[in-house]
Amino acid sequence: MKTQTSQKLTTMICFVVVSCAVTGYFVGLQSPMNPAQRAVVANQPKHSVNASSESLDGVLLATSYADMRNATSALAETSRTKLADLKSAIDPLAEVTITPQQKTLALKLRASNRSFNGAPPTVPHPVDQMSSLTCAACHTNGVQSASLNISKMSHQFLTDCNQCHVESHSQHMAATAFDETTFVGMSSPTAAPRAYDGAPPMIPHSTWMRMDCMSCHGPTGKHGIRSTHPWRQNCQQCHAPSATLEQTLLDPQPKFLPPISVVK
Numbered sequence: 242m243k244t245q246t247s248q249k250l251t252t253m254i255c256f257v258v259v260s261c262a263v264t265g266y267f268v269g270l271q272s273p274m275n276p277a278q279r280a281v282v283a284n285q286p287k288h289s290v291n292a293s294s295e296s297l298d299g300v301l302l303a304t305s306y307a308d309m310r311n312a313t314s315a316l317a318e319t320s321r322t323k324l325a326d327l328k329s330a331i332d333p334l335a336e337v338t339i340t341p342q343q344k345t346l347a348l349k350l351r352a353s354n355r356s357f358n359g360a361p362p363t364v365p366h367p368v369d370q371m372s373s374l375t376c377a378a379c380h381t382n383g384v385q386s387a388s389l390n391i392s393k394m395s396h397q398f399l400t401d402c403n404q405c406h407v408e409s410h411s412q413h414m415a416a417t418a419f420d421e422t423t424f425v426g427m428s429s430p431t432a433a434p435r436a437y438d439g440a441p442p443m444i445p446h447s448t449w450m451r452m453d454c455m456s457c458h459g460p461t462g463k464h465g466i467r468s469t470h471p472w473r474q475n476c477q478q479c480h481a482p483s484a485t486l487e488q489t490l491l492d493p494q495p496k497f498l499p500p501i502s503v504v505k
Contacts, residue, residue, distance in 0.1 A: 332460070366408075380394045
């Protein structure tokens with residue numbers, strides 16, 4: 242009999258404790274943690290980030306549970322990097338004036354990022370070797386800001402960027418274990434031939450894996466080789482490919498051998 246009474250008493254005590262804890266939790270969500278803090282927050286805009294970080298007499302005030310959602314969302318709005326906002330800085334109709342010195346410098350910088358003329362450019366920053374989607378986040382369309390130009394992909398997205406584009410200063414691979422090569426490739430052309438004076442220049446390189454001219458010559462490219470009329474979309478309507486470099490027409494989609502026929 243005493244055992245049953247003890248079990249009932251224990252159950253009732255546990256029920257009361259749990260009920261008080263749950264009630265206190267939900268009451269705390271609606272009540273301020275500090276009345277002085279509520280007074281400070283009341284004078285701030287509803288979605289102001291400073292509302293959750295105001296200090297009183299040098300003490301950082303805690304944010305109440307009721308205001309935590311607004312403070313967190315406001316902080317995210319100010320600290321989130323929006324690629325759309327960076328792209329809005331690109332003005333395709335802006336006038337482009339290029340001097341011979343700027344062109345020489347752009348070609349020199351371009352050559353320093355390649356093993357030889359025609360080689361895929363190296364990556365000037367550490368990359369995530371586990372996923373190529375991190376490359377596509379910035380290089381699919383290209384980004385331009387006040388101090389940074391991120392080039393646009395010149396070809397369709399392929400699933401393994403690091404198969405061709407390697408880091409300039411590798412931090413993830415044992416590249417330093419290999420000796421420096423003495424191979425010297427062909428130098429990049431400084432000018433393209435023209436059919437006659439005043440004619441548009443021909444393309445001085447092959448267009449294989451360079452299908453999008455705006456990758457190098459668009460608003461996110463180096464200034465010295467930037468196009469003065471990027472709003473024109475069909476570049477090869479005026480700029481003819483080189484007959485010397487475009488001897489082989491490769492299909493954009495690879496063709497595979499037919500499957501082996503099995504005779505049963």
